[in-house]
Amino acid sequence: MELFVVNRHEGDQLQEVPENDEQSKLDKVLKKIEKNKKLRLKQKEKQSEIQSAKQKTIEARKIRREIKASIISVPENTNNEFIDKTVEEPIQNESINTEKPSNKKRRLDPALLEGFTVLGADNVSNKTKVKRVLPNWLSNPSIISVNLQNLETKVSDLKQLDKGLRKLLKANGVKYLFPVQAQVIPWLLQSIHDSQVIFPRDVCVSAPTGSGKTLAFALPVIQALKKHTVKKIRALVILPTQDLALQVFKTFKMYTQNTSIDVCLITGSNSFAVEQSQLITENKVFGPISRIDILVCTAGRLVDHLKLTNGFSLKNLEFLVIDEADRVLESVQNDWLYHLEKHIHLEEPGSQDVHVLNLQTLQKHRPPQKLLFSATLSQDPEKLQKLSLFQPKLFTSIMENQEETNNIEKPRESFIGKYTTPSELSEKYIVTSVELKPLFLYKFIKMEKLTRSIVFTHSLESAHRLTLLLRTLLEDKVKVEEVSSNLQGKSRNQLISKFTGGEIDLLVCTDSLARGIDLPNVQCVISYSAPKHLKTYIHRAGRTARAGEQGLAVTLLNKTQLSKFKGLLEQANKTNVEELIIPEDDLEPLEEKYRGSLVELKKIVEKEEKLNLERTLVAKGNKKTRKKRKRQDSVGTGSNT
Numbered sequence: 001m002e003l004f005v006v007n008r009h010e011g012d013q014l015q016e017v018p019e020n021d022e023q024s025k026l027d028k029v030l031k032k033i034e035k036n037k038k039l040r041l042k043q044k045e046k047q048s049e050i051q052s053a054k055q056k057t058i059e060a061r062k063i064r065r066e067i068k069a070s071i072i073s074v075p076e077n078t079n080n081e082f083i084d085k086t087v088e089e090p091i092q093n094e095s096i097n098t099e100k101p102s103n104k105k106r107r108l109d110p111a112l113l114e115g116f117t118v119l120g121a122d123n124v125s126n127k128t129k130v131k132r133v134l135p136n137w138l139s140n141p142s143i144i145s146v147n148l149q150n151l152e153t154k155v156s157d158l159k160q161l162d163k164g165l166r167k168l169l170k171a172n173g174v175k176y177l178f179p180v181q182a183q184v185i186p187w188l189l190q191s192i193h194d195s196q197v198i199f200p201r202d203v204c205v206s207a208p209t210g211s212g213k214t215l216a217f218a219l220p221v222i223q224a225l226k227k228h229t230v231k232k233i234r235a236l237v238i239l240p241t242q243d244l245a246l247q248v249f250k251t252f253k254m255y256t257q258n259t260s261i262d263v264c265l266i267t268g269s270n271s272f273a274v275e276q277s278q279l280i281t282e283n284k285v286f287g288p289i290s291r292i293d294i295l296v297c298t299a300g301r302l303v304d305h306l307k308l309t310n311g312f313s314l315k316n317l318e319f320l321v322i323d324e325a326d327r328v329l330e331s332v333q334n335d336w337l338y339h340l341e342k343h344i345h346l347e348e349p350g351s352q353d354v355h356v357l358n359l360q361t362l363q364k365h366r367p368p369q370k371l372l373f374s375a376t377l378s379q380d381p382e383k384l385q386k387l388s389l390f391q392p393k394l395f396t397s398i399m400e401n402q403e404e405t406n407n408i409e410k411p412r413e414s415f416i417g418k419y420t421t422p423s424e425l426s427e428k429y430i431v432t433s434v435e436l437k438p439l440f441l442y443k444f445i446k447m448e449k450l451t452r453s454i455v456f457t458h459s460l461e462s463a464h465r466l467t468l469l470l471r472t473l474l475e476d477k478v479k480v481e482e483v484s485s486n487l488q489g490k491s492r493n494q495l496i497s498k499f500t501g502g503e504i505d506l507l508v509c510t511d512s513l514a515r516g517i518d519l520p521n522v523q524c525v526i527s528y529s530a531p532k533h534l535k536t537y538i539h540r541a542g543r544t545a546r547a548g549e550q551g552l553a554v555t556l557l558n559k560t561q562l563s564k565f566k567g568l569l570e571q572a573n574k575t576n577v578e579e580l581i582i583p584e585d586d587l588e589p590l591e592e593k594y595r596g597s598l599v600e601l602k603k604i605v606e607k608e609e610k611l612n613l614e615r616t617l618v619a620k621g622n623k624k625t626r627k628k629r630k631r632q633d634s635v636g637t638g639s640n641t
């Protein structure tokens with residue numbers, strides 16, 4: 001029997017009792033019940049503890065939210081502070097909170113539970129919605145109108161502006177200032193005047209394409225530099241491309257005539273040595289000295305001169321203008337910002353006066369006033385922060401006819417950062433299939449009798465093929481040319497002048513021509529390849545409807561691109577861009593011709609490819625023969641010696 005005895009664990013307190021002892025059995029059961037009762041009671045207590053801890057955690061979160069809300073409200077006069085737009089509660093706040101008066105401290109204690117998963121607790125809590133908080137200077141800009149029709153500021157009334165400059169403006173047909181000029185020029189002139197006693201604030205200007213931003217910075221800079229007699233580079237204007245630098249250079253040249261100010265352009269279109277000789281002259285007594293006052297350049301070429309040109313100095317810089325600023329800042333060309341800052345802040349060898357703190361040395365070592373301009377200026381504090389702006393001031397435009405215009409004070413935070421386009425710009429889109437896209441374009445060109453228009457494609461190859469196809473379709477009745485980045489220097493400029501002069505009707509190009517280029521009276525801009533980014537769309541469209549003229553921007557889309565394109569437009573508050581419907585029936589009579597042109601295009605492309613191949617082979621062959629000859633020559637010379 002003993003083999004079958006099972007030793008059961010009956011609990012520590014339980015004594016072994018004889019099986020027939022009923023009373024002891026009963027006692028045993030009662031004890032068990034009592035024990036279970038106690039256990040349940042304990043569990044209940046634990047449960048209620050957990051419940052109250054949960055309640056406390058919720059209260060603590062509520063308090064932290066309140067404290068956070070008071071911390072992220074931006075105080076006045078913190079112009080140059082960049083407060084992260086995605087302010088999440090800083091961890092340090094927890095320890096700060098626990099040191100609050102006793103009642104709060106008690107309420108915040110459950111924060112200690114943070115990090116523990118409370119079993120059985122309801123861990124689904126509402127996440128605090130992160131509010132976009134901009135620094136004061138970004139959320140309180142000066143608003144620029146986009147209306148170029150009813151201009152109010154007469155050039156002759158702007159008495160702060162130098163008489164000579166006013167005369168030149170009139171001579172160039174400028175009688176009224178555009179809104180961006182009417183606001184920025186007087187403000188800058190005042191700040192330049194005040195800069196004798198206080199450091200001037202940096203300025204960011206975001207205004208539509210073709211709204212006249214170039215004069216808004218050029219005129220104040222020229223006026224400020226007129227007083228100097230000694231030549232030193234005092235204004236540096238940086239642009240993203242050679243074309244744009246040339247354009248801005250021309251404006252400076254125009255408005256510095258009749259002054260002693262010298263302007264120079266360095267973009268790499270001339271040889272390095274020529275540029276060096278334009279920048280610096282060698283003086284027998286003083287060594288290398290500057291020949292110029294204003295330098296217009298591209299970022300990459302600037303760095304080359306900072307590194308290699310003896311005597312090239314930007315230590316007297318009073319203005320640093322960055323036009324198309326968002327693009328220039330995106331470019332990492334030779335790390336230009338780093339090299340520029342390093343150069344400006346580097347002490348002259350043997351210089352002592354930086355350590356002497358008086359007004360004169362402060363003025364001498366004051367950083368240049370930074371002026372940033374663009375139609376798509378980033379208003380993201382993090383991006384702007386790398387420029388270390390000093391008490392920046394923002395001028396920005398907003399869309400007319402928007403609710404915001406009527407109540408500027410209310411929705412500032414929501415409209416800041418949205419790009420604006422000229423109010424004279426009409427926008428449309430055409431939906432088509434990939435195969436019929438060129439046919440739709442052809443029909444649209446014929447329908448609208450387009451001249452003075454620009455077609456944007458996504459690649460050089462696509463621009464080239466589309467040019468060939470359009471030529472065969474349009475049979476030279478409409479003059480089509482392509483501008484690509486393959487085309488450099490003079491020939492590129494010649495082509496652009498031909499277009500400006502009306503000799504070319506359609507320019508097919510890539511986005512190398514999308515930004516800043518000021519071509520007068522462009523009738524229509526066609527995005528043959530859909531733009532991938534809103535900025536690209538805005539700059540492409542900005543080649544038309546400039547300086548108060550009417551203009552049309554049309555985008556060709558596949559069905560799959562439609563929703564993304566609409567999304568882009570929404571980002572700029574454009575909700576009523578309409579579809580231009582070209583009925584497929586209208587295309588039928590053209591299909592025959594289209595097919596013929598495609599066959600023609602295929603032949604031309606094949607011929608070109610063959611020609612290219614032959615040229616490459618000839619080039620390779622020449623190289624080989626040259627090498628062979630060289631070897632033979634050296635063998636020959638060896639045998640002779």
Ligand SMILES: Nc1ncnc2c1ncn2[C@@H]1O[C@H](COP(=O)(O)OP(=O)(O)OP(=O)(O)O)[C@@H](O)[C@H]1O
Nearest residue numbers: 174176177178209210211212213214375516518547
């Ligand atoms: N007050 C004015 N009256 C008449 N025309 C003007 C005035 N100001 C500028 N313009 C002309 O308007 C055109 C566009 O000016 P500008 O190139 O400066 O525009 P923008 O704002 O820099 O454009 P983008 O952003 O595309 O570079 C130029 O041809 C310029 O000569």
